[in-house]
Amino acid sequence: MNARIHRRGAEGQRSRVFSKTILCLSAPLPLCGKIFGTKHALFSIGFSLLLCLSNARAVAIHVSADPVKDEPKITEKDREHWAFKPLQTTPGKTSIDDFIAPQPHADPATLIRRVTFDLTGLPPTPEEVSAFILHPSSFESVVDQLLASPRYGEHWAQWWLDLARFAETDGYEYDAERNRAWQYRDWVINALNNDLPFDEFVQKQIAGDLMGDETGTGFLFACPDMPDLNNQNERRHVLLNDITTTVGSVGLGLTVGCAQCHDHPYDPISQADFYRLRAFFDNTVLPKERKPLGPSARVFIEGVPASTVFVRGDFKRPGATIQPSFPRLFGETPPNSDRATLAKWIASKDNAIFLRTMANRLWQQHFGQPLAAIPGDLGHQGEAPTNPALLDWLAAELPRQKWSLKKLHKVIVMSKHYQQVALPRKRLTGEMLRDAMLSVSGQLNLKTGGPGVKLPLPKEISDTLLKKQHEVNPDATEHNRRSIHTFARRNLRHPLFELFDRPDAQMSCARRNESTTAPQALMLLNSEFAHTITAKLAADLNATHGSDATALITDATLLCLSRQPTKQEVEAGQKFLQKQTALAPDFQAALADYCLALLNSNEFVYVD
């Protein structure tokens, strides 16, 4: 199995330090080649390797010297797995609430905060909160406005960029910048804002160059790359396997990448299936030493090596030649199929696993938890959905809504289930936290598009970079732009994002980790960023309300928490301001401390 299988923090709870002897398949590709080619020459002949799993099942892995000849047939039993079956319909059920019994309704303040963060990544303004509390029946028009706002695409783009393992640099030693990588990011934002039909959205990222819109194919080349690798055949091999793995995981919700060195140990995907899927992309990658990839796909006519399998996944051991084909599990591939055929087959109304995968991810983004617990793997090693009928209904809803993602969002947020009082709390991501802090202090720069902004970094961090890697955008107003527009360096995430579990863009990430650590607290308590925010907040509040503690506390609470303070909170706040003024240089500084407390509070960081 390959190193680039997407990460899944959600499985932390199943980890066992003390579990019994387990072999894992984590050797990355080139390493597999090294190991099985030289270190253990024995392994190069075909045989079966027994894997002991934690639940004491043993699975035979077929290691073949001729993966095409030894390819196992797909059986009817193989197709019986829930995720491989056609979507099941449940007669008489037409909405989410037909599948889940509705719970009591949330209060308007909770609801407006929830839906605004959910659809735009930003908190509602106090005016929006007051207006909604006066007219709670206006929920639908609030939702329509949020979906129509450019803030929607800016927020939801990060969800997709996590899946695309997107960064604007190569990674590895030189971590060179990809000067046009931002164009793909803007393409994603605009596609979401324009509600580009979702099938087209996916298709154009796989084969947009064959469909008259090449920018989306930046998806394929967003991976890490080592242009100075001394063997460019190895580089090409690693890149193509990454692309294939990512397309398999994002588009099919399967760990296709597990089949690059041997047949998939659990799902009916053979090693030959993997290289047949890869063959669709073989003519898009022909790297030149020290030359960067992309930014978008093109088809090379000359100099493209014949498509083959690779024995043990070793780039030095090409095997039998093969033709581009869909994984056999999913049926026949039409003759003369190219990448555009593949793209249209993946994102089609007849591809149940694609629809399920996307519906599951959408549910996760709205509710914090997916319906099938492992969103990057709906195969045998994944988890069955907790509510299979609902997942299938939602999956079918995507083409039914004419592939409009916005309509699907609306179906979800208009459900009683979404509007209930007790949804699982969602923690803001690092990007959302930063945007929210800039927003409540009235400093968010809403300029859209263009090259990523290089934020100032603490000296301790910038000192660890190579020369020319820590240039900062000279225009300070740019530093207050939304997080989606900040420069995404693969080897160095911004500390605020990294501390709050932004994935490392090494492989497709379908679900982020959520860690809670002391360094996060230090960042929000002590950083220059946090104190700049609270100083501005305090200055603005002070200018409006003077030293009227009740008005200050009320406004600060409305701004930061989208609700009125309780009487108890006002009293506690007054007491704090009085005492803190003695410890701080002046009243305004004490007020800034009050705001700092609000921004550090659990209520600010977790959305109900």
Place this chain on the structure above:
Amino acid sequence: MHTAPTTLSRRRLLGTTAMGLSSVALSSLMAESRSHFPAKAKRVIWLFMHGGPSHVDLFDPKPELIRHAGKLLPESYGTVETRRKVAQNPLLAPVKLFRKHGQSGIEISDFLPHMAGIADEMCVIRSCHGDSVNHPQSVYQMNTGSIQMGKPSLGSWVSYGLGSENADMPAFVVLPDPGGGLKGGPPAWGSGFLPATYQGTTMRAGDNPILHLQSPQSSARQRATLDLIQQMNAQHQAKREADSELDARIRAYELAFRMQSAAPEAVDISRETEATKHLYGIDDPTTKEFGTRCLLARRMIERGVRFVQLYSGDTNGWDAHENVMKNHTEYCARTDKPVAGLIRDLKQRGLLEDTLVIWGGEFGRMPMSEKGVGRDHNPWGYTTVLFGAGVKHGHVHGATDDFGLRASEDKVHIHDLHATILHLLGLDHDRLTFRLNGLDQKLTGVEECHVVKNILA
């Protein structure tokens, strides 16, 4: 005199992931017996010589290389994969004289007079090998077992497996070279697919050892703000059902507050004696910087940090392509005395008995010359030196071929080295696992590897 282990593990206090709550609960139950079997080493200091020190000029004498200097590598050695196409270059004799040292008679070159003085403490592994001729891939492999970016580092596996011995300090601390520019960057000490809480925390000498550690406010003023935060959090939680996530965040703030005093105390060397400072070379401008970090490493482990990693070398570091004599003269001068001082200091304090110290780079260097007097990367055979807990002293393990090109006897792959380090810490590399994509991942990967039993004391 290290801090006694506390029942409140760092994982309990510092590390809760939303999804990892059950594992946190599990770990706190098991805080008393985390290891798989009794450990010889309780903690690790890893002195990482970034860029690749030359084994054939430091720890691996090769008389044949002197005899064949200026000639080509014999054809019987076959094709050699190199980074800079040096396979056809003439062989370069060791640029320094080797001598036998100590009762063990271990041969060490004149580049390292101070380390030569602790030869009898050394376990010299001359047969290490890895899989890539490139820096970043090799830095990753030495740290994570994998030549690809993004896997969990050894330090993060150890802190995941064992936690910290001090609730106020991170379990895994990295002291980077102040010159910066590590090839491959921070992913070298990253936690990969393990929760972020297990990644290395970078610390520096001076007033601000951890990012954002220093409050811009007085302690009393910050405490008052923190009290208000916790008051808000208590009210927030009271209105909601019991939630360990919210609870974890409340505790993380208290830990952060304590770290603000614990971490600066850990890096404050003002009360160390002049004799100690001299031992580490802190009184000499050449050795002051690395000596200070070596002393910090001792102070960290005294305070219960489980795993400390120091890097020597900026973006070029020990990477002696141009001129081995010039490069290694400079880097040995900076590090030789501090390393020897650290080992002597650990020994005199009784810490060497249960502390493992590792000295080595991401690879060694080629016997062939580059540009006449330099040497290219060599992952096929090189030296790593271990000191302290659980390993033989005054001992040499394995060998490279006659020219120092490839490991040839008792070979130790990086995975074997990792398995051995985990073993010394009481962890079985086959049982220290993390579930990802339905499979239990481990540091040493899929292929067979072995604890190097012959070096165990």
